[in-house]
Amino acid sequence: MTIHFVVHDEGDSVGVVVVEGLKASNRISGWIMDQDKMIDFDAKSDIPIGHKLAVKPIKAGDAIIKYGVDIGKAIADIAPGEHLHVHNVKTKRW
Template structure:
């Protein structure tokens, strides 16, 4: 079962595609462009459609989703952690 998808292996985050991801769950992901599988452990509960980090990120790092810069971190984010408004901001403002 695929729990999250990633566009390219250079992305920072993947998108959860199933309901009910809980902290501690072992997750399987699919990196679409390279047709690779990836596995990691969820460090947070993550709703469907939300992002999870697939790389460790420091505060101020750029976050890449689907090959596009979607903002910068405002706090460190560990692999498997929910990546959303609590730790990510747009660079537009």
Template sequence: MTVHFCVHDEGDSAGVVVVEGIKSGQTLNGWIMDQDRMIEFPAKSDIPIGHKVAIKAIAKGDTIIKYGVDIGKAVADIGAGEHLHVHNVKTKRW
């Protein structure tokens, strides 16, 4: 089974895509490292390698957690399988 994205802990809201060419509609397999288990859901966006994918629904204003760290807040509602990037996540620094 191909691993498409990695997540540090099941409490995270984002995973990192580790393969090229993720396309909307494709079934994604993700590895949750701390629990050593797999999760699966469809991609809702094309997502480049190295970019983030939402692994659960995130409401506008919610904190985004990646590798156990607060990386910003959602500026729009985001569904599981959507691309997380500058269009829907902003830093809390300013």
């Protein structure tokens, strides 16, 4: 089985894509490392390797959690399988 993305802990709201060529509508599998658990869903966006994707529904205004750390704020609703980047996430630093 191919692992398309990794998530540190099931409390995280995002994972990181670890394969090239992830395309919208692909069925993708992810590994939640701390729990040694797999999750699957459909990609909603084309996502480059090394970029983040939502692994659970995120509402506008919600904190984005990666490695158990708040890394920013959603500025739009984000569905599982969608790309997270500057178009839908902002830092809380400024």
